[in-house]
Amino acid sequence: MKIGVGLPIDESGGVVAPWTEIRDFAIAAEKLGMDSVWVYDHFFYDPEDGSPIQGTHEAWTILTAVAAVTERVELGALVLCSSYREPGLVAKMAAALDEVSSGRLILGLGAGWHDPEYDAFGYPKDHRVDHFEEALQIICPLLDGKHVSFEGTHYTARDAFLTPAPRRRIPILIACEKPRMLGLTARYAQSWNTAWYGAPDDRLHEMFAAMDAAMVAEGRDPNEMAKTVAITVRDPAAATTGEEPALAGSVEELARAFDEYEALGTEHLICGLEPVSQASLERLRAAMDLRA
Numbered sequence: 001m002k003i004g005v006g007l008p009i010d011e012s013g014g015v016v017a018p019w020t021e022i023r024d025f026a027i028a029a030e031k032l033g034m035d036s037v038w039v040y041d042h043f044f045y046d047p048e049d050g051s052p053i054q055g056t057h058e059a060w061t062i063l064t065a066v067a068a069v070t071e072r073v074e075l076g077a078l079v080l081c082s083s084y085r086e087p088g089l090v091a092k093m094a095a096a097l098d099e100v101s102s103g104r105l106i107l108g109l110g111a112g113w114h115d116p117e118y119d120a121f122g123y124p125k126d127h128r129v130d131h132f133e134e135a136l137q138i139i140c141p142l143l144d145g146k147h148v149s150f151e152g153t154h155y156t157a158r159d160a161f162l163t164p165a166p167r168r169r170i171p172i173l174i175a176c177e178k179p180r181m182l183g184l185t186a187r188y189a190q191s192w193n194t195a196w197y198g199a200p201d202d203r204l205h206e207m208f209a210a211m212d213a214a215m216v217a218e219g220r221d222p223n224e225m226a227k228t229v230a231i232t233v234r235d236p237a238a239a240t241t242g243e244e245p246a247l248a249g250s251v252e253e254l255a256r257a258f259d260e261y262e263a264l265g266t267e268h269l270i271c272g273l274e275p276v277s278q279a280s281l282e283r284l285r286a287a288m289d290l291r292a
Contacts, residue, residue: 001262003269003288004036004074005029007066008276010045010056017276019065022057026066028278029073032285036074036106038270039063041081046116060093067101075101078193078230078270079108079175083123087135088160091142095166106191108173109139111181129180130154136188143170173228177207182214186225195230196272198245200260204229208264228268229261235283238275246274251283255290 008017008025017025026037041059059077067075075097080090090109098105111132112118118125134152138160141148145165150157173191176182185192194207212222232246233254247257261269273280 002035005034006038006272009039009062011054016055023069026070028281030070032281038076038078041077043117064097074104074106076106077108079110081112082132082135083112087138087155091139094170095162098166098170103168105170106173107170110175133184140188182210186214186218191226191228193228196244197231198247199257226267229266230270233271234274235280251286254287258291
């Protein structure tokens with residue numbers, strides 16, 4: 001089972017980390033043996049409960065910069081919002097970043113959800129899954145090296161193609177939970193993500209079963225879908241709190257939870273660290289060592 005970490009591109013403690021800190025964190029994650037590093041695609045996050053708005057860096061720019069300063073780790077977005085970029089541009093960006101990274105990109109895609117961003121920047125909020133389904137019908141064949149002609153309600157392509165084409169088939173990951181999105185994942189993707197968890201729970205078992213059922217409905221073997229899970233890993237010694245489920249026990253307990261995830265068939269764990277720090281990385285490495 002692979003284990004990756006989220007990069008510190010969004011606000012923590014009232015401050016958004018500068019690029020130099022993000023760079024150093026990514027390099028440290030690679031040196032400590034993490035399998036992947038991830039960014040989150042937002043303009044900002046508005047809790048809508050009176051709490052301060054949280055800033056963030058632009059995801060794809062940071063991911064591209066990280067590709068240039070690392071050598072081994074896989075790189076992914078959890079996940080790019082399809083509303084924010086035209087599908088042809090997404091495919092072109094993916095081909096370029098896969099080239100920069102020497103074939104390390106996981107193209108994470110999603111339909112979007114955070115209404116305040118849509119409102120602030122004028123993106124339409126209606127029919128988001130319809131937009132997403134049309135986008136996939138352009139992105140996927142483009143990345144497979146095909147010429148694409150498509151006339152949809154939201155997007156159009158006329159004999160579109162990528163040149164240079166990607167050197168390999170870039171894996172597509174879709175993050176979702178609801179039935180229609182699970183069906184699109186089963187139809188178009190190689191990886192699927194469900195989030196956010198602490199220890200494996202009933203909801204996770206239900207989501208895995210729902211994904212398997214969606215694969216069968218699409219005529220695919222469920223084993224063809226790489227199941228990835230985003231989890232929150234909280235250092236119990238740090239002054240951080242959160243409402244979402246989290247793994248907040250000892251290093252030994254963390255290692256046991258990793259074993260449980262792998263036994264369930266999880267192929268890739270993506271850890272959101274609290275706090276996002278060198279100490280949290282080293283704690284994660286210690287748990288990984290206990291599993292060896």
